[in-house]
Amino acid sequence: MSGRGGAPADGVEADDPFELAYAAGVREEEPVAAPAPRPRRAAAAPFALHGCVLTPDRAIEGGYVVVAGAAIAEVRERAPEGVGRIVETGGIILPGLIDLHGHPEYNVFAAWEPPRRYANRYQWRRSKEYARVVREPWRALTAEGSLPPLLTRYAEARALVGGVTAIQGASGRYPGKEEALVRNVDLRIFGEHRARSIIDLGRSDEAERARLRRHLAAGTVTALYVHLAEGVDETSRKEFDDLVGAGLLTPATVIIHGTALGEPELGAVRDAGAKLVWSPQSNLRLYGRTTAAARALALGIPVGLGADWLPSGSPSLLAELKVARRALAAQGLAIEPRRLVAMITRDAARIAGLEAALGTLDAGRPADLLVLERRRDDPWESVADADPSWVELVTIGGDLAYGRRDWVAALAAPGSSEAPPEEVLAWGKPMALDTGYAARPGRDTAPPRLSDLRAALIARYAQTGPIFA
Ligand SMILES: [Zn+2]
The missing domain is CATH 2.30.40.10 (Urease, subunit C, domain 1)
Structure with missing residues (x-):
């Protein structure tokens, strides 16, 4: 891929999980039969x-x-x-909680304590330690074809037991034909696929960008999740210029991370009507600093939260909520708990363009x-x-x-x-x-129970991150 836009993706190995997720994430989903309708385990009566x-x-x-x-x-x-x-x-x-950023397929790894702080995401993705902690176990887990959909299932179970009913970030390798345990806001949801996710904007080519612009203009894509400016240096900040130059800073744009965004960029986000999803735990662990979320809120930018993934993020959205509260306090904002609750319910649904269905309790x-x-x-x-x-x-x-x-x-x-x-x-x-x-209707004889899934994961990767611990 051309690597246009100046993002230094060079050196990141082609089989890095992020690369594969990118390759699939912007893909057009093939039309598929709708999954079996919920509810499966309906209550006996109202x-x-x-x-x-x-x-x-x-x-x-x-x-x-x-x-x-x-x-x-x-x-x-x-x-x-x-x-x-x-x-x-x-x-x-x-309302069920909405986690607007994660990488479900990789939510099986143990937590990682990075050996140093990085300046941008490309640095740690190139590091030997990351290869040991994530890439090599990921290879072991995916060496056999039947397991990858189950990796996502494990993450879904983790989300569910943490009160989360909708997640973001499942790669396009997990398309609508799979029957998810929780809703996927950026895959098929309520019978439609109106969201797209990009992990590396710098690796998208002009044809992809043009296609996204057409979708956005036609209203056929109503949420465009872009992993952006994750880091604290100029390289990270410049990704924002690339986004603007590509004509992709729109009211449907949801910037994930935005750690490197300063006052001018946040002003432009606000003026465009774009949104922000914040994962402070992951930022603080990798970069020692996080997004200016208090400033974003003060500007009126809608801000949602994501637990990101286990290696650097939080084990649950509720845990991430506490990190967010502390980080906001450090930025001078003593946020009211009512507002925090809105960030993971009502506001999150609005950011996802799903406010007509999710995030609010009503008849x-x-x-x-x-x-x-x-x-x-x-x-x-x-x-x-x-x-x-x-x-x-x-x-x-x-x-x-x-x-x-x-x-x-x-x-x-x-x-x-x-x-x-x-x-x-x-x-x-x-x-x-x-x-x-x-997990795969019509193909699997029986859906995996969590205990079986866990045993299968541990057989290949003993340090599998626990769910109830
Ligand atoms: Zn991420």
């Missing part, structure tokens, strides 16, 4: 969750969310009538819900303090995707799934995980 409801535009103490089939039937302040099952959650009910929307234990008087503060062990229930399109075994047993329609939910112990809590989604 049910209601009772607790503190964060819509998240307001908090309703003692509120109810009524779920019927795949959708939210009602959000109300008083007990609904004619609903047989009401779960007294004693907790907080909010008629898909029932993508999260119930968290409540351990603080202030419900927003309780969410900001939560970790994945506080997760009580996650539904996706009404599917009982993950939850307390007693609740799932009480709500599940008998015989609604081919296999019973997998029993897992999540930080000591007995939980049920619906791994009944075929």
Whole structure:
């Protein structure tokens, strides 16, 4: 590839996972049959969750969310009538969390403590240590063809048990024909594929750029995720000039990282109506510095969060939320927890161009819900303090995707799934995980259970990053 735009991708090996993800990420998805419709493990009948409801535009103490089939039937302040099952959650009910940046296929590696700080992403991708920590294990894991889709499945399980119902970053090698455990905002979602992701803008050629411009102008692409300016030097900053020069700084553009962006660049992002996705943990570990997110927020730029990947990022979006809060405080912004919650729900849905369906609890929307234990008087503060062990229930399109075994047993329609939910112990809590989604419908005889998947991964890579630890 030409390496135009001045990005120093030279020296990065052709089989680097990032390179492969790039090669597939901007590819046009071939038309595929729609996956089997959710919900797989529907509740037996309409049910209601009772607790503190964060819509998240307001908090309703003692509120109810009524779920019927795949959708939210009602959000109300008083007990609904004619609903047989009401779960007294004693907790907080909010929209499923949206993680706007990650690399799911690589979320199986152990955390990496880089030996030094880097100036840009190309430096560590070329380093010997990165090869040892990521590239070589990745080769071992992908040496046999059947495993790659399962790498993503492992990351999906990790997201789900952390309260996340939608993720970003699955490469084009994981196309719409796979049936995901959580939603993929940049793959096929709600029957459409209106997002594209670019990992290395500097390696895109003019034909690709022209194609993206056409899609953006026609409105057939409504979210363009671009890994950009990840680093702290001029090389990183210049990627922004390349983006502008390519005519790709648009209202649909979602800049991932933007670590090197200064005041003029952030002003241009705001003026263009573009958005930002922030992964402070990964930035701080690799570069010792992170994006000027407080300034971006002050400018009115929509900011979402992404846990990035295990080697340098956070093990969960809830963990990333705490890093974000600390980083904002260091930048002089004591952010309100209510605003933090919006960043991973309502604002994230807007950034993804999916605000009509996700990020807000309201009648008629898909029932993508999260119930968290409540351990603080202030419900927003309780969410900001939560970790994945506080997760009580996650539904996706009404599917009982993950939850307390007693609740799932009480709500599940008998015989609604081919296999019973997998029993897992999540930080000591007995939980049920619906791994009944075929990773490759029509090809696999049975979808992999998490325990089997984990055993298969560990057989090839003993340091596989744990999920419940
Ligand atoms: Zn990334």
